[in-house]
Amino acid sequence: MTTNDDQKSLKINAWGETIxxxxxxxxxxxxxxxxxxxxxISHKLMVRAGLIRKLSxxxxxxxxxxxxxxxxxxxxxxxxxxxxxxxEILLPCVQPGDLWRESGRWEQYGPELLRFKDRHDHDCVFGxxxxxxxxDIIRREIRSFRDLPLNLYQIQTKFRxxxxxxxxxxxxxxxxxxxxxxxxxxxxxxxxxxxxxxxSYENIFRNCGLQFAVVEADSGPIGGSYSHEFMVLAxxxxxxxxxxxxxxxxxxxxxxxxxxxxxxxxxxxxxTKIHTPNCTDVPTLARFLNIPESSILKSMLFEASSENGxxxxxxxxxGNREINLIKLKNALGGLTPVLCTPQAAEEITGVIKGYxxxxxxxxxxxxxxxxxxxxxxxxGAGEKDxxxxxxxxxxxxxxxxxxxxxxxxxxxPCPRCGAPIVLKRGIEVGHVFKLGTKYSKALxxxxxxxxxxxxxxxxxxxxxxxxxxxxxxxxxxHDRDGIIWPMALAPFQVILLPLExxxxxxxxxxxxxxxxxxxxxxxxxxxxRDLRPGNKFKDADLLxxxxxxxxxKKGLANGQFELKHRRTGEVVxxxxxxASKIIFGLCTLALQKGGQN
RNA sequence: CGGGGCGUGGCGCAGCCUGGUAGCGCAAUUGCUUUGGGAGCAAUGGGCCGGAGGUUCAAAUCCUCUCGCCCCGACCA
Numbered sequence: 001m002t003t004n005d006d007q008k009s010l011k012i013n014a015w016g017e018t019i020x021x022x023x024x025x026x027x028x029x030x031x032x033x034x035x036x037x038x039x040x041i042s043h044k045l046m047v048r049a050g051l052i053r054k055l056s057x058x059x060x061x062x063x064x065x066x067x068x069x070x071x072x073x074x075x076x077x078x079x080x081x082x083x084x085x086x087x088e089i090l091l092p093c094v095q096p097g098d099l100w101r102e103s104g105r106w107e108q109y110g111p112e113l114l115r116f117k118d119r120h121d122h123d124c125v126f127g128x129x130x131x132x133x134x135x136d137i138i139r140r141e142i143r144s145f146r147d148l149p150l151n152l153y154q155i156q157t158k159f160r161x162x163x164x165x166x167x168x169x170x171x172x173x174x175x176x177x178x179x180x181x182x183x184x185x186x187x188x189x190x191x192x193x194x195x196x197x198x199x200s201y202e203n204i205f206r207n208c209g210l211q212f213a214v215v216e217a218d219s220g221p222i223g224g225s226y227s228h229e230f231m232v233l234a235x236x237x238x239x240x241x242x243x244x245x246x247x248x249x250x251x252x253x254x255x256x257x258x259x260x261x262x263x264x265x266x267x268x269x270x271x272t273k274i275h276t277p278n279c280t281d282v283p284t285l286a287r288f289l290n291i292p293e294s295s296i297l298k299s300m301l302f303e304a305s306s307e308n309g310x311x312x313x314x315x316x317x318x319g320n321r322e323i324n325l326i327k328l329k330n331a332l333g334g335l336t337p338v339l340c341t342p343q344a345a346e347e348i349t350g351v352i353k354g355y356x357x358x359x360x361x362x363x364x365x366x367x368x369x370x371x372x373x374x375x376x377x378x379x380g381a382g383e384k385d386x387x388x389x390x391x392x393x394x395x396x397x398x399x400x401x402x403x404x405x406x407x408x409x410x411x412x413p414c415p416r417c418g419a420p421i422v423l424k425r426g427i428e429v430g431h432v433f434k435l436g437t438k439y440s441k442a443l444x445x446x447x448x449x450x451x452x453x454x455x456x457x458x459x460x461x462x463x464x465x466x467x468x469x470x471x472x473x474x475x476x477x478h479d480r481d482g483i484i485w486p487m488a489l490a491p492f493q494v495i496l497l498p499l500e501x502x503x504x505x506x507x508x509x510x511x512x513x514x515x516x517x518x519x520x521x522x523x524x525x526x527x528x529r530d531l532r533p534g535n536k537f538k539d540a541d542l543l544x545x546x547x548x549x550x551x552x553k554k555g556l557a558n559g560q561f562e563l564k565h566r567r568t569g570e571v572v573x574x575x576x577x578x579a580s581k582i583i584f585g586l587c588t589l590a591l592q593k594g595g596q597n
Numbered sequence: 598c599g600g601g602g603c604g605u606g607g608c609g610c611a612g613c614c615u616g617g618u619a620g621c622g623c624a625a626u627u628g629c630u631u632u633g634g635g636a637g638c639a640a641u642g643g644g645c646c647g648g649a650g651g652u653u654c655a656a657a658u659c660c661u662c663u664c665g666c667c668c669c670g671a672c673c674a
Contacts, residue, residue: 465674
């Protein structure tokens with residue numbers, strides 16, 4: 001419980017961490033100005049508050065203050081993972097290249113996989129993820145159905161040589177990830193494991209005091225397999241998502257289904273060619289004809305390459321809609337579609353952009369579901385300055401396939417309940433995924449079933465971006481003055497600001513309260529620097545410590561301290577003699593309320 | 598990888614176009630005054646101008662090459 005003699009004693013908790021620190025002997029270098037290389041708010045604030053420093057592109061040092069928050073988060077994650085029955089392990093960063101050849105990812109992974117050779121000229125990789133290594137453990141150690149189910153997790157450093165690291169901890173090359181892997185005897189068991197992790201993740205992010213959404217994610221054209229993403233809601237988030245206030249349906253924008261949306265048929269009538277000069281885009285044409293944009297069926301030419309060479313596909317969709325490229329990709333059986341340039345489209349269709357027609361088209365035509373439902377629409381005439389009205393999908397032109405292809409827009413009806421959809425933005429902090437037998441098959445991980453037969457282990461994998469979650473928390477919780485930590489993640493729960501440390505009465509009162517709080521286990525930062533009040537206030541706000549106690553002559557004259565809540569700005573005077581109990585109570589309460597304060 | 602931008606004391610920047618003494622603000626150090634929202638005065642220290650090569654009597658400045666970093670596009674925790 002004590003430390004070296006030449007320093008005032010520091011209290012230590014059960015894990016060996018300090019409960020209280022003095023700013024004068026800490027390393028918390030704060031910056032008045034934004035760092036020049038930071039773009040997003042969390043990155044700026046983490047650097048300014050002295051939580052992290054950049055070492056190299058996408059590679060960061062954690063300073064003491066940042067590390068404390070990281071520990072808090074890791075502790076929350078650990079406790080939930082352990083509660084769910086998962087077992088913690090620690091796997092190496094450096095892995096043999098041969099293992100990656102065995103799984104086929106040595107070839108598949110691409111330049112994002114950091115490869116190097118050791119002194120014996122053996123291929124090595126710095127692990128970007130650990131499916132290979134855990135599966136290797138399992139195939140060696142698991143023999144029988146009696147050994148299953150099992151869930152192994154670790155909190156560990158990964159390296160992915162991203163093309164473009166950015167936004168500080170949000171997208172680093174080296175980053176800390178919690179990754180868990182479940183092993184089950186069959187699909188049903190894997191399903192149970194998946195549900196457990198799903199619930200653990202909800203608990204983790206709730207306990208962090210974060211507002212989040214769980215969304216269905218795109219898992220490619222693999223049938224049966226599915227995945228969910230955990231998104232921290234923040235306007236500055238990189239990912240778009242849809243959410244239904246009616247039934248709770250939520251999905252990544254890429255994945256969001258649409259079953260219906262407003263689209264209006266063009267006036268019925270015979271197919272008529274009309275003169276439409278200079279109407280090369282939808283808004284212009286709609287205005288020219290005085291019809292809604294949705295009555296225009298726009299035809300867009302895509303190129304998709306497979307081993308049989310490039311194929312061209314004409315996509316027909318109502319004029320007021322954007323095409324969702326992921327949906328289109330799935331509709332094309334996994335081939336990546338690329339929109340043809342106007343020049344390329346003109347070469348293939350023989351007409352300039354804006355007048356491309358599905359009528360008599362030689363290429364495959366696939367239609368968005370709503371365009372297929374319209375009784376008539378306006379389409380290009382395949383001839384400059386002319387369109388057709390009254391074109392009947394499937395009658396006047398062929399349709400080779402109908403799919404849900406449109407991007408969801410705000411207020412579109414929910415695919416589950418029909419209520420208007422709301423668009424949000426989020427930061428992906430966690431991902432749960434059903435793997436199936438991909439890796440157990442590649443690496444030969446089997447077990448003996450009760451009937452004596454050998455079966456492949458069914459796997460799932462589950463990730464949380466630890467550093468990213470910290471950044472996301474700041475992205476969601478900050479103001480003009482700095483970070484606003486939720487109690488659960490704050491590096492310290494309380495900061496003490498004695499305004500004049502030269503004044504004996506003030507410094508004694510501060511030291512006394514510091515002792516009392518740390519004795520109670522309240523993590524406290526004492527700003528004992530001989531600085532002007534303004535400096536201390538600014539730093540305290542920047543650091544985002546939830547509770548700020550100001551100790552001044554004025555207050556002490558009445559036997560009181562001033563208590564200010566960082567989040568609300570609410571100020572109360574508290575009596576000196578009860579201060580530690582009151583503060584302890586507030587901290588405890590905040591943690592019980594799921595980390596919010 | 599393609600497109601754009603930036604490298605000048607610890608941090609943020611000016612100087613470069615039009616070559617000739619390296620400058621400003623903040624921070625740091627010392628002293629005095631100050632003490633409820635980033636104080637004032639005075640003094641001090643600190644810079645192979647990212648690196649290499651070239652042009653020139655002379656290069657932070659012009660030219661070539663290189664390295665690093667940031668921003669915009671396809672992947673991901």
